[in-house]
Amino acid sequence: MSTAAVSTTAPGSVTVRVPAKVNVQLAVGAARADGFHDLANVFLAVSLHDEVTATPAAELRVTCEGPDADQVPLDRTNLAARAAELLAARHGLEPAVHLHIAKRIPVAGGMAGGSADGAGALLACDTLWGLDSSREELLDICAELGSDVPFSLVGEAALGTGRGEHLTPVGAGTFHWVFAVAEGGLSTPAVFREFDRLTAGTDVPVPQADPALLAALRSGDADALAAALSNDLQAAALSLRPELAATLDAGLGAGALAALVSGSGPTTAFLVHDPEAALKVAAALEASGTCRTTRTASSPSPGATVLPR
Numbered sequence: 316m317s318t319a320a321v322s323t324t325a326p327g328s329v330t331v332r333v334p335a336k337v338n339v340q341l342a343v344g345a346a347r348a349d350g351f352h353d354l355a356n357v358f359l360a361v362s363l364h365d366e367v368t369a370t371p372a373a374e375l376r377v378t379c380e381g382p383d384a385d386q387v388p389l390d391r392t393n394l395a396a397r398a399a400e401l402l403a404a405r406h407g408l409e410p411a412v413h414l415h416i417a418k419r420i421p422v423a424g425g426m427a428g429g430s431a432d433g434a435g436a437l438l439a440c441d442t443l444w445g446l447d448s449s450r451e452e453l454l455d456i457c458a459e460l461g462s463d464v465p466f467s468l469v470g471e472a473a474l475g476t477g478r479g480e481h482l483t484p485v486g487a488g489t490f491h492w493v494f495a496v497a498e499g500g501l502s503t504p505a506v507f508r509e510f511d512r513l514t515a516g517t518d519v520p521v522p523q524a525d526p527a528l529l530a531a532l533r534s535g536d537a538d539a540l541a542a543a544l545s546n547d548l549q550a551a552a553l554s555l556r557p558e559l560a561a562t563l564d565a566g567l568g569a570g571a572l573a574a575l576v577s578g579s580g581p582t583t584a585f586l587v588h589d590p591e592a593a594l595k596v597a598a599a600l601e602a603s604g605t606c607r608t609t610r611t612a613s614s615p616s617p618g619a620t621v622l623p624r
């Protein structure tokens with residue numbers, strides 16, 4: 316693994332900014348025949364971003380900078396590399412591109428950081444190669460890359476059904492968040508397997524979006540949203556990482572309106588009233604010693620966006 320820093324965007328390169336997400340509702344159904352789970356997944360994009368820069372190169376290459384860059388795979392398992400390969404293959408091109416990821420989103424944290432880089436690389440390569448693909452074509456490739464990747468492309472707030480890839484936009488007012496980044500990541504498949512283990516022998520309901528949650532999201536009323544937040548993967552994430560309970564308690568003790576595991580974790584999310592409260596809760600979380608670091612953010616945030624050169 317290697318890292319490289321790019322301080323300015325080189326001529327002939329394209330940079331795309333792409334947001335992290337938090338799931339304000341994650342309702343999980345029983346495992347399907349294909350191993351995936353049907354979801355009612357209310358995604359909310361937050362103002363925590365990675366940037367992916369695509370530059371013409373002799374061959375496909377991925378580099379990464381940022382505090383957790385050493386945890387990012389730089390081989391073909393990186394969704395950014397897979398995105399370039401899939402797009403190139405569809406157009407009979409060679410994926411001759413250098414993809415540089417400026418990483419701010421926690422790695423393997425349940426905030427769709429890898430998915431963000433996939434969507435970012437796809438849009439950056441499409442722009443660099445002048446392909447002008449339709450949104451439908453891009454969304455199709457995103458769904459092939461992973462269940463959360465379509466949302467990284469569209470951003471804002473949306474209900475994801477199926478395995479999360481079928482998106483319907485939903486309205487969202489402004490909300491403020493603190494994220495506590497845990498030591499180490501959690502594997503999404505492992506968390507879903509733990510969900511299956513914990514729910515074995517029970518009647519898992521068909522996942523459905525909660526109307527009260529959608530109304531709270533639309534209204535911008537943080538107290539109403541706090542009362543409606545839910546994540547069916549939380550018990551599984553806590554079963555694999557029991558120490559996350561202390562992080563949730565620390566944030567609530569510091570005055571957060573609500574606390575939940577973000578997606579499959581182990582990042583935990585704290586809803587607060589305003590940016591001042593976010594700074595206070597973040598400082599208390601850092602002082603508690605129950606997390607590695609924190610980030611503050613607001614929502615919603617736009618999806619993958621080409622930055623002006």
Ligand code: C5P
Pocket residue numbers: 350351352353354460461462463477478479503504505507
């Ligand atoms: O779609 P993606 O490759 O991101 O999913 C990673 C893993 O998470 C899947 O292989 C599966 O184990 C699990 N998953 C699931 N149901 C979903 C989405 C993901 O079981 N709806």
